[in-house]
Amino acid sequence: MSSTNPQPDDQLLSAYLDGELTADERAAVEQRLASDADARQTIEQLRDLRATLANLPAEKADALFTASIMQRIATSSPEQKVDREEDQVAIAGRVGERHSPDESEFTIGRSRRGWAWAAMAIAASLLLMVFMPDDKQQIALQDGKQPEVAGPDSAEAETAAAAERAAPLEIGALKGQPAPMTESVLAVDSLENAPKENIIGDRNQLSENADADSFIPPTAPAPTVSRNMNSRAAAGDSKPTRLSNSQLAAKPSAKLLEMNQFNKSARGIALQADPSDLVVNVVLTPAAYYEGWVDSLLSKAELSDREILARGSEATLQQQKQAKSRDSGPQADRARDAAPQQINSQQPSQLVDIEAGKFAKFLSTLQSNDLKCVSIEVEPTKADKPSKNVVNNDWLFYNRLGTDPKTRSKKSMAEAVSPIEKPNKKIEESSRLRALILVEPATQKARR
Amino acid sequence: MLNQPKNSESPETSLIDAAARGDAASFEQLVRRYQDRLLTSLTRFTGSREQAEDIAQEAFVQAYRKLDQFRRDSSFYTWLHRIAQNRAMSAGRKKRERVSIEALRDAADGAPIIEPQTEVQPEADLVSEEQTKLVHRALATLAEDYRRILVLREFDGLDYQQIAEATGIAIGTVRSRLFRARTQLRDALIAAGACE
Numbered sequence: 001m002s003s004t005n006p007q008p009d010d011q012l013l014s015a016y017l018d019g020e021l022t023a024d025e026r027a028a029v030e031q032r033l034a035s036d037a038d039a040r041q042t043i044e045q046l047r048d049l050r051a052t053l054a055n056l057p058a059e060k061a062d063a064l065f066t067a068s069i070m071q072r073i074a075t076s077s078p079e080q081k082v083d084r085e086e087d088q089v090a091i092a093g094r095v096g097e098r099h100s101p102d103e104s105e106f107t108i109g110r111s112r113r114g115w116a117w118a119a120m121a122i123a124a125s126l127l128l129m130v131f132m133p134d135d136k137q138q139i140a141l142q143d144g145k146q147p148e149v150a151g152p153d154s155a156e157a158e159t160a161a162a163a164e165r166a167a168p169l170e171i172g173a174l175k176g177q178p179a180p181m182t183e184s185v186l187a188v189d190s191l192e193n194a195p196k197e198n199i200i201g202d203r204n205q206l207s208e209n210a211d212a213d214s215f216i217p218p219t220a221p222a223p224t225v226s227r228n229m230n231s232r233a234a235a236g237d238s239k240p241t242r243l244s245n246s247q248l249a250a251k252p253s254a255k256l257l258e259m260n261q262f263n264k265s266a267r268g269i270a271l272q273a274d275p276s277d278l279v280v281n282v283v284l285t286p287a288a289y290y291e292g293w294v295d296s297l298l299s300k301a302e303l304s305d306r307e308i309l310a311r312g313s314e315a316t317l318q319q320q321k322q323a324k325s326r327d328s329g330p331q332a333d334r335a336r337d338a339a340p341q342q343i344n345s346q347q348p349s350q351l352v353d354i355e356a357g358k359f360a361k362f363l364s365t366l367q368s369n370d371l372k373c374v375s376i377e378v379e380p381t382k383a384d385k386p387s388k389n390v391v392n393n394d395w396l397f398y399n400r401l402g403t404d405p406k407t408r409s410k411k412s413m414a415e416a417v418s419p420i421e422k423p424n425k426k427i428e429e430s431s432r433l434r435a436l437i438l439v440e441p442a443t444q445k446a447r448r
Numbered sequence: 449m450l451n452q453p454k455n456s457e458s459p460e461t462s463l464i465d466a467a468a469r470g471d472a473a474s475f476e477q478l479v480r481r482y483q484d485r486l487l488t489s490l491t492r493f494t495g496s497r498e499q500a501e502d503i504a505q506e507a508f509v510q511a512y513r514k515l516d517q518f519r520r521d522s523s524f525y526t527w528l529h530r531i532a533q534n535r536a537m538s539a540g541r542k543k544r545e546r547v548s549i550e551a552l553r554d555a556a557d558g559a560p561i562i563e564p565q566t567e568v569q570p571e572a573d574l575v576s577e578e579q580t581k582l583v584h585r586a587l588a589t590l591a592e593d594y595r596r597i598l599v600l601r602e603f604d605g606l607d608y609q610q611i612a613e614a615t616g617i618a619i620g621t622v623r624s625r626l627f628r629a630r631t632q633l634r635d636a637l638i639a640a641g642a643c644e
Contacts, residue, residue, distance in 0.1 A: 010627060011623055011624050011626075011627035011628075013627075014623070014626055014627035014630055015608070015623050015626075015627070018601070018607075018608070018626075020607065020608045020623065045634055046630055046631075046634070049630055049633065049634050049637070050602065050630075052579070052583070052637070053583065053602045053603070054602070055576070055579075056492075056576065056579065056580050056583060057576050057580065058484060058488045059484060059487040059488040059491045059497065059500070060484055060487070061483040061484055061487050061501075061504075065483060065487075065501060065504075065505070066476065066479055066480060066483060068505055069479055069483075069505050069508045069509060070472060070475075070476055070479070072505065072509045073472055073475065073508075073509055073512050074472065090527075090530040090531040090533075090534040091510075091514045091517050091518075091527075091531065
């Protein structure tokens with residue numbers, strides 16, 4: 001094979017495939033190909049290789065990726081002028097070369113003049129900060145950038161946003177301690193005016209005692225937030241406040257919830273799921289979870305009563321809602337904070353007997369909304385035949401959309417869900433199937 | 449491909465101008481326009497989707513910060529890609545180990561991968577996932593410079609002139625390195641049982 005012992009002009013064959021030869025070179029290659037079988041073989045091998053590479057699926061960025069970039073841009077400091085060396089080189093357009101010591105245009109790290117300018121810029125910024133306390137927007141304008149933070153509470157919102165960006169481990173480590181910020185900063189109004197939060201962010205440490213239907217926030221918020229909530233209630237504002245992801249994530253709970261270890265079998269048994277039923281594990285963002293997004297989707301699917309075979313935990317949720325409205329105030333909040341969080345059996349779950357076509361549409365809707373649905377896993381509770389996607393002995397997936405993009409199917413999940421007897425075959429829309437739909441809010445671990 | 453003619457008034461030029469003035473929404477349009485392409489290129493180069501995401505995000509943020517320094521002597525994507533590539537190579541020197549062909553051969557289970565087909569079958573997703581992994585492993589056996597040129601050509605679709613601009617090497621060197629990269633990749637895939 002000529003590729004193992006390339007001839008000096010074999011590289012022309014590669015360029016020939018790319019259409020990068022001059023007319024004379026092309027003529028020479030074509031003349032060679034007419035008489036040289038090895039050259040023809042090389043061309044074919046290179047052509048096959050290119051086809052193999054071209055057929056690889058392209059990587060797709062999701063909405064979270066874009067949102068993360070824009071959030072970093074929105075929260076980045078306009079004073080960041082000193083770049084890493086490789087950035088300076090790339091930005092200046094000199095790839096693979098090193099700047100001479102005399103070049104000072106961008107190479108702050110290599111020029112005394114550059115350092116002097118940088119020092120002056122930093123000093124000027126400091127002076128502005130000292131003498132003009134509300135100068136964040138002014139500095140941004142001076143640098144030609146529009147400030148990303150709008151609204152009268154921008155300073156507080158910045159602080160709140162900074163707190164939201166704090167690592168979840170830091171919040172988890174607080175474990176019941178009040179958030180390190182003032183009450184005014186955590187005021188619901190200012191948080192609602194905060195810039196777009198990192199949607200990926202800190203979707204954990206949430207009390208599950210939230211009413212998904214009426215947007216009442218969890219019962220174990222941070223003390224400052226709860227005081228605000230109660231003060232709003234005391235002030236006669238009885239309208240439940242809907243919280244954003246960042247607001248929910250910013251409130252430390254008394255105990256880190258291990259939402260990803262819920263007892264699936266217990267829920268299944270409680271709802272009398274059959275071993276052959278599909279189990280759909282849906283992980284939502286906290287906001288989508290507490291607003292009952294899945295319930296609303298199933299309602300829109302116009303499921304009849306007979307199609308909804310069983311619902312889990314509603315009675316318990318109702319009881320908790322009543323208890324919550326009875327007990328209010330800082331003392332009750334502290335008592336709830338101290339109480340062990342009950343999980344698992346209190347989570348919303350539904351067993352449905354549904355037309356496969358409706359089910360496929362339901363899954364497609366979940367899958368298509370990256371901002372609400374973190375992940376979907378579809379599995380049979382028990383299968384006779386393992387599918388090709390066996391991950392371990394316990395879980396058998398026909399199709400798995402995890403938070404890890406590597407395992408994310410490029411096709412619609414609805415196209416890949418199939419009856420247990422016919423793995424990987426497209427479902428017939430009119431057929432019926434039973435599915436146990438289990439919903440939980442995302443945790444950091446679930447994200448990974 | 450996506451290279452814009454120099455100094456022409458185009459929708460992208462308007463976006464760049466607006467973004468340079470601080471219009472984040474305009475920059476977001478640029479992000480959406482090129483994120484998939486950049487992500488694919490970086491994933492092929494690094495072999496890791498996660499690492500590619502990190503690098504791509506950093507590159508976009510850095511590009512936004514330094515947009516006023518974009519001299520427009522190349523396309524916006526070429527400039528962006530340069531920033532990203534430098535970050536990738538810098539990160540790679542710290543983290544990545546070059547994989548030997550022997551290791552690749554050992555890691556492969558010996559099962560042949562089906563040849564690329566024009567029709568996508570339901571099982572193709574599984575196959576393409578395995579194939580992608582295999583190609584990434586094979587790419588990892590290439591020297592960084594060779595891998596970079598190969599990715600620029602095969603996944604970014606740059607021509608030789610654009611590759612030369614992006615890498616700072618002569619076109620003749622691009623030609624020879626690309627040929628060697630392709631033959632080495634081919635050998636690596638054959639060693640892994642991916643090709644006949």
